[in-house]
Amino acid sequence: MPVYAYKGVNQAGRPTKGTITAEGPRAARARMRTSGVFLTELTEAEGDAGGTAVETTKGRSFNLEFSLPTRIPPLEKAMATRQLATLVNAGVPLVEALSALVEQTEHRALKAVFARVRERVNEGSTLADALIATGRFDNLYVSMVRAGEASGALDAVLLRIADYLEDQVRLNSRVMSILTYPLFMLAFAGVVVGVMATLVLPQITELLISQNIELPWYTKAVIGFSDFLRGYWWALILAIIAAAFGYRAFGKSQRGRGILDRFWLRVPVVGRVIRFLAIARFTRTLGSLLASSVNIVQALNIARHVSNNTVFEEASDMARDAILEGAALAKPMRASGQFPPLVTTMVEVGERSGTLESMLVKVADTYEEQVETSVTRLTSLLEPILILVMVGIVGIIIMAVLMPMLQLTESIG
Numbered sequence: 001m002p003v004y005a006y007k008g009v010n011q012a013g014r015p016t017k018g019t020i021t022a023e024g025p026r027a028a029r030a031r032m033r034t035s036g037v038f039l040t041e042l043t044e045a046e047g048d049a050g051g052t053a054v055e056t057t058k059g060r061s062f063n064l065e066f067s068l069p070t071r072i073p074p075l076e077k078a079m080a081t082r083q084l085a086t087l088v089n090a091g092v093p094l095v096e097a098l099s100a101l102v103e104q105t106e107h108r109a110l111k112a113v114f115a116r117v118r119e120r121v122n123e124g125s126t127l128a129d130a131l132i133a134t135g136r137f138d139n140l141y142v143s144m145v146r147a148g149e150a151s152g153a154l155d156a157v158l159l160r161i162a163d164y165l166e167d168q169v170r171l172n173s174r175v176m177s178i179l180t181y182p183l184f185m186l187a188f189a190g191v192v193v194g195v196m197a198t199l200v201l202p203q204i205t206e207l208l209i210s211q212n213i214e215l216p217w218y219t220k221a222v223i224g225f226s227d228f229l230r231g232y233w234w235a236l237i238l239a240i241i242a243a244a245f246g247y248r249a250f251g252k253s254q255r256g257r258g259i260l261d262r263f264w265l266r267v268p269v270v271g272r273v274i275r276f277l278a279i280a281r282f283t284r285t286l287g288s289l290l291a292s293s294v295n296i297v298q299a300l301n302i303a304r305h306v307s308n309n310t311v312f313e314e315a316s317d318m319a320r321d322a323i324l325e326g327a328a329l330a331k332p333m334r335a336s337g338q339f340p341p342l343v344t345t346m347v348e349v350g351e352r353s354g355t356l357e358s359m360l361v362k363v364a365d366t367y368e369e370q371v372e373t374s375v376t377r378l379t380s381l382l383e384p385i386l387i388l389v390m391v392g393i394v395g396i397i398i399m400a401v402l403m404p405m406l407q408l409t410e411s412i413g
Contacts, residue, residue, distance in 0.1 A: 003115040004028045005108065007041040019102065019115050072136060076107045078165035080114065085158030094154075095122050127154070139302050140164075140285060144292040151293045164288050171280070171368050178375045182382045189390040196397055197226045198233075208404045215404055222400040258310045265311060269381070273374045278307040279343060280367040282316070287360030296323060311338055329356070342366070 006028070007017045016037060022028035025042060032039050080101060087097035098118035105111040113134045120130035128146035131137040141161060148157025205223045208215060215223070229236070250256035265271045285306040289299035297320055304316035315336035322332035330348035333339045343363050350359030 003044070003112050003119075005043045005112070006032060006037070006039055008032065008037045008039040019111060021115060021119055072107065072110050072113070074165050075169045076105075076110055078162045078169065080105055080107075080110055081158050081165065082162035085155050085162060088158065089155035094127060140289070140306065143294055143298065143302055144289060147289075147292045147294045153293075157292045160288055160292060164284065167284065167364075167368075168281075171277075171371065174372050175375050178372070178379050182379050182386060185383065185386045185390075189386060189393075192390065193393050194229070196394070197222075197229050201226045201397060201401070202230065204401050204405075208401075208408065216400070218396070219400040219404055222397060261310045265309075269374070269378050273371060273378065274309070275338075276367045276371045276374060278309045278312045279339065280364045280371060282307045282312055283343070283360045283367070284364035287357045287364065290360070291357040296329065315339070 003019055003021050004025070005017070005019050007015070020028055020031060022031055025044075028042060029039060083104070084097055084101050087100060088094065092100070095118060098114055098121060102111055102115045102118060105114060113136050116134055117127070117130040120133055121127055125133070126146070126149055128142050128149060131142050131145060144157050144161050145154070148154040151157075201222065205219075205226065208219070209223075247260075251260050264274055282303050285303040286299050289302060290296060294302075300316050300320040300323070304313045304320075307313065307316070315333065315338045318336055319329055319332040322335075323329060328348070328351050330344050330351060333347060334341075334344040346359045346363050347356065350356035
């Protein structure tokens with residue numbers, strides 16, 4: 001049943017707004033009229049819809065607008081999940097808990113999504129099936145909810161999902177905060193070089209060329225580069241855009257994605273960070289699923305996608321096939337050659353002691369710290385390199401201009 005967001009005026013003359021479910025715009029208006037609300041705007045607020053029908057009831061005029069699907073931030077989803085877990089743990093019935101969640105959720109798209117979930121649960125659907133119907137929750141989220149419903153520990157599973165989402169947001173925020181300064185330095189260096197090459201350098205080189213002196217080869221090269229930037233800057237931008245689209249298209253193909261994943265894993269320093277990040281995501285997801293009573297085969301099928309790397313997806317498939325044949329998890333992980341000895345040893349100890357889930361989470365914690373440490377070291381190495389590159393480029397430009405100027409001064413003397 002569609003969900004509508006409305007704005008209007010109540011019987012006391014005060015503005016009001018909220019959401020309502022109805023079979024159509026006419027039924028929604030009728031329900032609001034019955035409740036004593038005069039509508040000024042009625043919007044179909046389906047969070048996963050590609051288009052949004054907007055109906056403004058000023059007189060009898062109607063408009064139809066289209067908008068792209070609204071992205072739901074992971075942190076908003078984590079907060080809503082934690083609130084739902086608190087309500088369920090307090091003994092509130094699921095439908096009432098979802099109603100309360102819809103009322104207190106501020107994010108518009110997420111409010112509409114949970115309103116649809118509430119309607120489907122109210123009609124007799126399970127929470128996992130209702131989440132699938134919205135199309136806004138991944139297999140990891142739905143599988144853990146389904147396992148929580150089956151085991152009768154939905155509140156604990158929802159808390160675990162919220163912890164997982166918050167951990168992922170925290171890790172991504174740490175990495176981005178560490179990379180912000182080097183990226184800013186790189187952009188600043190590009191702007192400085194661009195300004196010097198296109199605005200400052202041409203004014204000086206025109207003077208040198210007008211004196212009919214023989215210019216050194218490096219001065220000619222700098223002048224040629226400046227002329228190219230001024231005359232063909234648009235071609236350079238088009239080439240960068242084409243290269244980006246080509247890289248993306250190649251990465252989307254199965255063969256291209258495998259080649260690029262293997263290439264980046266072999267890059268010094270960067271490959272280490274990518275490997276540690278993939279291991280952290282894989283082990284945390286697998287541990288969370290196993291702790292939520294998801295069987296290990298299904299957990300591996302879900303966790304393989306979280307690493308976002310074909311190399312680790314193949315290693316996960318190898319582990320799944322070996323487990324189906326009766327092997328333990330540590331053995332195929334070691335045979336794949338993609339997991340460090342620390343990971344396989346902790347997994348083996350966890351299997352022997354019956355604490356595999358907690359061991360996987362400990363591995364994830366360890367490698368998330370390694371990711372942060374490695375990224376910090378990488379950025380500390382990039383900063384002086386960027387400064388040296390910037391100084392070198394500026395030095396070349398200055399030398400290319402200064403040497404002919406000295407030659408010109410000597411000839412005048």
